[in-house]
Amino acid sequence: MRIEKVEIFPLLYKLTKPYGDANGYKKYRTCFLFKITTYSGIHGWGECIDWLPTLEKGFSERIIPYLLGKKATDRTHICGVIKKWHKRAAAGISMALTEIIAKSAGLSVCDLWGGKLRDSIPVYASFQSYSEEEDWLKHSLELIDQAVCRGFKMIKVKIGGRTLQEDQAHIHSVQRLLEEKIGLALDANQSYDAATARIWDRYFREWSNMLWFEEPIPMDQLADYKLLRSNLSIPVAGGENLKTTAQFLPLLKEGAIDIIQPDVMHVNGINEYRETVQLSRSFGVRSSPHSFDGPISRLYSLFVQACLPPWSKMDHEQIEPVEWDVMENPFTSLLSVQPTNGIVKIPDEIGIGAEIDMDKLKKYQWDGTIYH
Incomplete structure (x- = not known):
């Protein structure tokens, strides 16, 4: 079970047209995959995000030399060392080593974790609502309509990147399209202050299909989150950028949030991620994972949800949805596991139960040039 080789696959795709959220526009999508193989021939896939030149250099000069010869079963120690260098790399390596361990035992990842409690997980269509075109609102509505036609029953739309009046006009148009028949979440990417966030509630009280209000204000404003949670008529969600279980504790202990979104x-690897999600159950709140960036991390989010006990005995048949990127991004389809009518079936095969599309890896291989 010792590691023989590590192969890296930095991928780059330049978007046809930029799109984005309140934090700005994306002109490209990147994905950094790697394959860890043991001397016995068992392999596992991992994934992380950062600027590709940084990851390529870091893996080639430091991480790969450290991994070679190590026992794949020493996952906790290995990831503990690597997270001191690069936390996101450690998270990806924990995925690859988890898959290797599951395969060596002849188990699926879910069975390795004690078995799944459900065979499928709902996903919601996640949009980056803004574009540089003057008719960005029309373009947004077209994308939403396409997702609804694909069978998605829930969607998430961005706000906070335009004036409050523009965003409200956008969401009113979205609601006319949806006819309040499709669940809708709004994500402000921490763009507002508490007073502005509360303005939205006059509309929330009129709409019956609202799922949650995501990160309306900066996540470090704990007192204002408590205030919002006590005043808003829909759930408050957030936490995608928190890096440790400990960072979620104040939100949960102070009753400042309804839905955590690790x-x-x-975070510092798959173990800490699972601990964070399980913590939501200890506090009796929901956990709807953020998973916009990559296909392998999204699959692990689905695995965790499949193994997660229900958040309430009053709603024991339901499980919170996982984010699904529906924007222009070929890396979303690197794995064969895809949603049908807004539902993803959890694979039963050993390991992650899915193979990477190697043709797409070759097609989108980064050529080493600087991108911006």
């Missing part, structure tokens, strides 16, 4: 690529 991201497996932003």
Whole structure:
């Protein structure tokens, strides 16, 4: 079970047209995959995000030399060392080593974790609502309509990147399209202050299909989150950029949030991610994972949800949805596991139960040039 080789696959795709959220526009999508193989021939896939030149140099000069010869079963120690150098790399390596361990035992990842409690997980269509075109609102509505036609029953739309009046006009148009028949979440990417966030509630009280209000204000404003949670008529969600279980504790202990949203690529590995999600159950709140960046991390988010006990005995048949990127991004389809009518079936095969599309890896291989 010792590691023989590590192959890296930095991928780059330049978007046809930029799109984005309140934080700005994306002109490209990147994905950094790697394959860890043991001397016995068992392999596992990992994934992380950062600027590709940084990751390529870091893996080639430091991480790969450190990994070679190590026992794949020493995942906790290995990831503990690597997270001191690069936390997101450690998170990805924890995925690859988890898959290797599951395969060596002849188990799926879910069975390795004690078995899944459900065979499928709902996903919601996640949009980057803004574009540089003057008719950005029309373009947004077209994308939403396409997702609804694909069978998605829930969507998430961005706000906070334009004036309050423009965003409200956008969401009113979205609601006319949806006819309040599709669940709708709004994500402000921490763009407002508490007073502005509360303005939205006059509309929330009129709409019956609202799922949650995501990160309306900066996540470090704990007192204002408590205030919003006590005043808003829909759930408050957030936490995608928090890096440790400990960072979620104040939000939960102070009753400042209804739904936590950890991201497996932003925390210190799959173990801490699972601990964070389980913590939500200890406090009786929901957990709807953030998973916009990559296909492997999204699959692990689905695995965790499949193994997660229900958040309430009053709603024991339901499980919170996982984010699904529906924007222009070929890396979303690197794995064969895809949603049908807004539902993803959890694979039963050993390991992650899916193979990477190697043709797409070759097609989108980064050529080493600087991008911006």
